[in-house]
Amino acid sequence: MIPVSWYLTLSAILFCIGMYGFLTRRNVIIMFLCIELMLNAANLNFVAFSHYLTDLRGQVFTFFIIAVAASEAAIGLGIVVALYRNRQTVYSDEINELKG
Amino acid sequence: MLAKFIFLYCALVIITTALLAVRFRNPVHSVLAVLVLFFHMAGLYLLLNAEFLAAVQIIVYAGAILVLYLFVVFLVNLRQEINIERFVANHNISIGISFLVFVMLMVGSRSFILGTHGKWTIDAIREVTHTKALGTEIFTSYILPFEIVALVLLVAVIGGILLAKQEGQGAVADRQERSGPLTEEERK
Numbered sequence: 362m363i364p365v366s367w368y369l370t371l372s373a374i375l376f377c378i379g380m381y382g383f384l385t386r387r388n389v390i391i392m393f394l395c396i397e398l399m400l401n402a403a404n405l406n407f408v409a410f411s412h413y414l415t416d417l418r419g420q421v422f423t424f425f426i427i428a429v430a431a432s433e434a435a436i437g438l439g440i441v442v443a444l445y446r447n448r449q450t451v452y453s454d455e456i457n458e459l460k461g
Numbered sequence: 462m463l464a465k466f467i468f469l470y471c472a473l474v475i476i477t478t479a480l481l482a483v484r485f486r487n488p489v490h491s492v493l494a495v496l497v498l499f500f501h502m503a504g505l506y507l508l509l510n511a512e513f514l515a516a517v518q519i520i521v522y523a524g525a526i527l528v529l530y531l532f533v534v535f536l537v538n539l540r541q542e543i544n545i546e547r548f549v550a551n552h553n554i555s556i557g558i559s560f561l562v563f564v565m566l567m568v569g570s571r572s573f574i575l576g577t578h579g580k581w582t583i584d585a586i587r588e589v590t591h592t593k594a595l596g597t598e599i600f601t602s603y604i605l606p607f608e609i610v611a612l613v614l615l616v617a618v619i620g621g622i623l624l625a626k627q628e629g630q631g632a633v634a635d636r637q638e639r640s641g642p643l644t645e646e647e648r649k
Contacts, residue, residue: 363468363508366570371472373566375479377559382483384555385548390534391483391491397526398479398495401502412509416579417586417598420511421606424599427514427521428610432617434526438533439624445537446627454549 368409376402387452389444393437400430467508471501486543488534492527499523510583513592 379398386392404423411419445451475498482494499522506515549555586594599607 369570373563377563378479381559385552387549390488394495408506408509408511414578415582417581420514421598421603423514425610431526432613434529435617435621439621442625451537
């Protein structure tokens, strides 16, 4: 039996790698990809808890998170395409129109 | 013992591919690394007796979402990405922040105690199969969130089309319609 803390540790590591990528990469597409990594870390936690608590609620929640992640990817990538069409760039530090 | 070995293998691959996805210069390579990561995540779901979610993970994440990412990477493909700086200017601070968050999460999870157990033990799930058990939960206790998720997906479809639509697309469609079969007047 794998202890639940192993899943928690793996999930924390994955979340922090995703956060690191989101904060450091310049490419907006890779930043979105890092959001998916963070969502996956949360999903792993939900499924692990669902297994160890013998309750299906966590897995239902994971199901919903996957649906929301799909819509987030569709909208986010639509924004990236619109951004590239208008500004010819996908780099987050070159998009500074609203910077004071 | 075997379960621990499989977990360690999956964990190692997940961490390696996540780091590679963040570090790769070429966005296509990053997306492919995340693809490998999602497959091993599905393996972990199988280890946790969540077969349906493992299938959904592969079908939706690896099959749909990542293909969408690949399409956009190809659409917006920038040759100069391989030559220019891929990180923002002061990224050492970000490394510090994410490490701090990791330490906080680890310290927080040390004091974690599992709560009360539910009714879906492994034997109970095995009796009715996992997909049926999950379906029963979704369509009885969680029918309202399910409908809301359907609405969210509808909004995402409409929003994606609206955002990615070209500005003068109506004009293009008009032109294409007019260049169809010639009318009687044009033929003369």
